[in-house]
Amino acid sequence: MPPQPRPATAGPSPHLRRLRDSVRALLRLDDDTAVVIRQFQYTEPGHPPQKTVVAVLPMDGEAHRWTLHRPPDRITEQALRAALLHHPPS
Numbered sequence: 001m002p003p004q005p006r007p008a009t010a011g012p013s014p015h016l017r018r019l020r021d022s023v024r025a026l027l028r029l030d031d032d033t034a035v036v037i038r039q040f041q042y043t044e045p046g047h048p049p050q051k052t053v054v055a056v057l058p059m060d061g062e063a064h065r066w067t068l069h070r071p072p073d074r075i076t077e078q079a080l081r082a083a084l085l086h087h088p089p090s
Helices: 014-027 077-086
Strands: 034-041 050-057 064-068
Touching (some): 014 034, 014 050, 014 077
Antiparallel strands (some): 050 064
16 A cells, blocks of 8 residues: 555744744854754653754754753743853754
């Protein structure tokens, strides 16, 4: 049986879109560099309840990832700038 197409998604939320655009501007990324932003929620003890992971994936070169321990709608421009420019990526 051939694979079935996946249902269409509504696309990224406005908060994720804003964060992606801010990451592109702060790091002065070109159009060939992918920016992936994912939100995670945890229910296990010992984990923060929510975190947002920002990944930058250039066509040539090393990928970088930052973790912010808050949901995307609570990440300010200031917090994003501090994470991206003042903390080394993992």
